[in-house]
Amino acid sequence: MTLQINQMAPDFEAETTMGRIRFHEWIGDAWCVLFSHPKDFTPVCTTELGAMAGLGAEFDKRNCKVIGLSVDPVTSHERWSKDIEEVMGFMPRYPMIGDSDLAVAKLYGMLPANAGTTSEGRTPADNATVRTVFVIGPDKMIKLVLAYPMSTGRNFDEILRVLDSLQLTARHKVATPVNWKQGEDVIIVPAVSDEEARQRFPEGWRAPKPYMRIVKQPTT
Structure with missing residues (x-):
């Protein structure tokens, strides 16, 4: 299995x-x-x-x-x-x-x-x-x-990094980009509409591409 x-x-x-x-x-x-x-x-x-x-x-x-x-x-x-x-x-x-x-x-x-x-x-x-x-x-x-x-x-620093990402993304509708570390910017997941995103992230986001909305890491 x-x-x-x-x-x-x-x-x-x-x-x-x-x-x-x-x-x-x-x-x-x-x-x-x-x-x-x-x-x-x-x-x-x-x-x-x-x-x-x-x-x-x-x-x-x-x-x-x-x-x-x-x-x-x-x-x-x-x-x-x-x-x-x-x-x-x-x-x-x-x-x-x-x-x-x-x-x-x-x-x-x-x-x-x-x-x-x-x-x-x-x-x-x-x-x-x-x-x-x-x-x-x-x-x-x-x-x-x-x-x-x-x-x-094995690289246990990487395990800790992934654990940080998993716990963050379990609480918020975000994903973490390549080589992300605690405290760095994150990505709003595509399933979140712009309308919902404005409610969740009132400070706005940076969008280098229409499908890529980058925001500061949520702290709560």
Whole structure:
């Protein structure tokens, strides 16, 4: 199954480094970043998990919970966490899902249904497709899907940037242009008529093309 934007994020129960959770219940009314890893004790993933731990306050500011997944048992994650802190200076303070039966990886379309039922004996290369980032909204709908190769570490500054955009555009009828950052100008979405736009944006807009109405970022 391939998951797409605006589909419901599949719910599941799983053991994590912070106890057993039911995923949707755990998210609650927050946003969520679920990011996955092919194997514990792998070098690129070690840097990613530590970097994400170091950004905890940034995600907290955005009411966004972080949860990791790796195709290994929770006991292995707990040992790996010590390496992550030693190498990166930060211990993961977010839960890490134990997926030793591959159930969540298959549920989220990161492994095929015939991948088996155990992580035992599987190499990182066997799980190379378990390198995905999902951003999930408080409505439990998938808002973003990114997949990375094992050789390329993820850019979590970009995840924060996208999260800012998603939260802004969920509140206002705007879209964010290329390379947008917090505080920069935005675009009124085409579905908003000029009449409605005048009510929403009384200061007016700049229109380099009839279909492109640029305004200051709303602050409320």
